[in-house]
Amino acid sequence: MLYYVQNSVTGMLLLVILLYFFLKQQGRLEKEGRYFLALWATNFALLACELCIDILGISAPTASLALFVAVVTAIFYTLNPTVGVFYFLYIQHVVGKRTKRWFLLLLVTPVLFVAVTSVISIHTGWLFVVNELSEYSRGPYFFLTVISNYLYLVLGPIYLVFNHKQLERKIYSTLLVFPFPVFIAGILQVMFYGLEVLWISLAISLLILFFNVEANQVNRDYLTGLFNRRYFQKVADLAFSKKKGINPQWAFMLDINGFKYINDTFGHAQGDEALMRIARLLEQAVPRHTVVSRYGGDEFALLTPELPKSEIARMLERLQQILTESNAAGECPYMLTLSAGCAPLIREQYPNLDAFLQQLDASMYKAKLESKKADADKHSVIFHICK
Known part of the structure; x- marks a missing residue:
């Protein structure tokens, strides 16, 4: 017993x-x-x-x-x-x-x-x-x-x-x-x-x-299933504290252009659908072992593994192509475009991680300004690289 x-x-x-x-x-x-x-x-x-x-x-x-x-x-x-x-x-x-x-x-x-x-x-x-x-x-x-x-x-x-x-x-x-x-x-x-x-x-x-x-x-965003801001900042902090390798890790901050218009015109359900669609496209476009996260609202953040700049360029081309093809398919009643700031994560150039993220955020908003120019509608993604 x-x-x-x-x-x-x-x-x-x-x-x-x-x-x-x-x-x-x-x-x-x-x-x-x-x-x-x-x-x-x-x-x-x-x-x-x-x-x-x-x-x-x-x-x-x-x-x-x-x-x-x-x-x-x-x-x-x-x-x-x-x-x-x-x-x-x-x-x-x-x-x-x-x-x-x-x-x-x-x-x-x-x-x-x-x-x-x-x-x-x-x-x-x-x-x-x-x-x-x-x-x-x-x-x-x-x-x-x-x-x-x-x-x-x-x-x-x-x-x-x-x-x-x-x-x-x-x-x-x-x-x-x-x-x-x-x-x-x-x-x-x-x-x-x-x-x-x-x-x-x-x-x-x-x-x-x-x-x-x-x-x-x-560590997950409940809507998109991507990593959340908390997890992104944790892995970015680890990456920032690492010794410099042959190639740096790259970080990206991305924002959906005209997201308020999508919500106001087509409703919040379509806004959620847009977020989930971008999440899936980002996962398709990035190299393996890249941290893809929803940073907040309609902003996304990426952190790649250590890659040469040529591989980063191919990733940007792939994202541009995938998003353009998605828009051409006409699966939703609006065009989805992104503004992206990007930079190599090199700790010697910044006093701390917060300074790096602020610079990355500023880079994204410069890309946002570029997206409002007349010829910007030819591109699905507008990139700005931190100097």
Whole structure:
């Protein structure tokens, strides 16, 4: 009995600690955070139900509590595949895809099946048996719950593999590995009756998921998915303190021209769409390992790795080309153009990082003035390089 209590209580304490850190870092809870919280709540409820069944239905059965144990067991079995549903919804949101109604219905079908079968099992003993002494044991069709659980654990990683391009490598690998501890623990638990490692393994997986994915969102802009100003300044500060290499890192400050006009004329929803479109175009145009961030409002900031000036010139040409092609495609009712200030990050030329960023900001506004000239409409991006 002590083993069962320790196992479940340890898992629940891990989840309480996780909840503390999760709520501490959250501002307004976005959909992604709500799905994570749903995963947490389901895991906690499963551990609580398991503890109750272990004490009342296995270690210290009491005849007067037979119906109560049977009801708790039915809830426990129903919650088993629910974890898979929230895992699927979570990764779909992280990938950036909307959940269609038919897909959601398909997703919850195994849960509904298990829920109905669990309720019936109180009387038939199909999935589980709780006898008149409130003693719990598995039923003859227990394997149906195993199949429903493993369906999500197998299809989830397959879904991720097909959508891996939308995710950073670190986040992708974390989401991909997430179900495997649960997968292995489930096999062990089925093979060795009495061994309980499944839901504590899920608690550990949630901890890993939180510190690798959810904590990463602190450095992300909620609208565009780019890094935020806080993260940009942190990596710029590190770059500023580094010793000079063969080639410097380059920083860019970019501003959308006429963004107020887009908001006032077409509405704020179109303004948000413009920000997201620019975010995706910047990601396409820049070299690998470039930090792309939303600096604030309609301003963006980039910090490249150490590159020769020729590579920076190619990046500028690529951005010009991509944005021109996007405008030519006519996918939105307005033209998107950018003004950009850029400079090599050479610490010997500036007393501190703030002085460098002020110079970069001034360079961007010089490009902004250039964009208002008559011949500027021939270019999708106007650049100004700090001298």
